Amino acid sequence: MPWVLRGLRDGVVTTSYPRRADPYADGFPGTVKPLGHDPILDGRTVEDLCPTGAIRTDGGMLRVDSGRCILCGRCVVQRPDLFGWTPGSETARLTRDALVVPELPDTDDAVEQLRAELAARTRMLRRSVHVRHVDAGSDGSEEWEVLALLNPVYDVHRLGIFFTASPRHADVLLVTGAGSHGMTEPLRRTLEATPRPVVVIAAGVDAASGGLVAPGYAVAGGIATLLDVDVWVPGAPPSPFSLLHALLLATGRIQR
Ligand code: SF4
Numbered sequence: 001m002p003w004v005l006r007g008l009r010d011g012v013v014t015t016s017y018p019r020r021a022d023p024y025a026d027g028f029p030g031t032v033k034p035l036g037h038d039p040i041l042d043g044r045t046v047e048d049l050c051p052t053g054a055i056r057t058d059g060g061m062l063r064v065d066s067g068r069c070i071l072c073g074r075c076v077v078q079r080p081d082l083f084g085w086t087p088g089s090e091t092a093r094l095t096r097d098a099l100v101v102p103e104l105p106d107t108d109d110a111v112e113q114l115r116a117e118l119a120a121r122t123r124m125l126r127r128s129v130h131v132r133h134v135d136a137g138s139d140g141s142e143e144w145e146v147l148a149l150l151n152p153v154y155d156v157h158r159l160g161i162f163f164t165a166s167p168r169h170a171d172v173l174l175v176t177g178a179g180s181h182g183m184t185e186p187l188r189r190t191l192e193a194t195p196r197p198v199v200v201i202a203a204g205v206d207a208a209s210g211g212l213v214a215p216g217y218a219v220a221g222g223i224a225t226l227l228d229v230d231v232w233v234p235g236a237p238p239s240p241f242s243l244l245h246a247l248l249l250a251t252g253r254i255q256r
Helices: 002-010 074-078 108-121 141-148 181-193 205-209 238-250
Strands: 027-033 055-058 061-065 084-088 129-135 161-163 172-176 197-204 231-233
Touching: 027 061, 074 084, 129 141, 129 181, 141 172, 141 238, 172 181, 172 205, 172 238, 197 205, 197 238, 205 231, 231 238
Parallel strands: 129 161, 129 172, 172 197, 197 231
Antiparallel strands: 027 084, 055 061
16 A cells, blocks of 8 residues: 555656656766866876776877776866766767767768668667677676666666567667676677677677776677677666667667
8 A cells, every 4th residue: 555655646757768858867977078188297197097098198189988988087086177077878879989079080970871771770670679688797787777777767668678588589689798708609699599680789888898807818808899789888887878878779769
């Protein structure tokens, strides 16, 4: 009885995203953006601030590679004049280069071409999509966010997105983890068993680049060394909204 009353009191908790923007989604720290140019420091470079090598200085221009950034906030705390948060959850991208902030030259053209190819490939997947999640050496944090997609707040079933236990029923492979050597063969066999067309999503910084643990003796440094990736999701871990964004982007249901 108390549960019924509580349910009636709370009303509908499910997000209206992607039909309408959700203010809650904009509260997540999406990416780190450079605010200034490469400064002259005493004996250190600004790149030393970052534990994962996400900060680059290209000819005096600061860039942050979101595919390596674990969102630890160290650069923002130590140099608020140079780095700041960009809030928001629509962080998934169609190329690895598009994860770099600010964008590298020619990124737009490459993304547009890929978007058209992916849209043609996934046309038949728009209404109902089955996702096979593969943990290829994750620290477990991404799995909590993947699991959250099934709760009443995100409720991916309302969008026709379902998780499946078998790659033979899957349209999308959602891969987390840095690509441990032990998972190389299972990942290859999972891809082989998945019917075509299949879309591969690298979910989280570990999957995109290996994160903190790469290069290492046990990991490949991201899953792109093991299979072709279609959609890249930064974040360590990415928020459920970012994962939702990636799934919708992968199936051509949103264009952004
Ligand atoms: S937030 Fe942390 S990981 Fe990301 S760029 Fe800054 S220092 Fe590097």
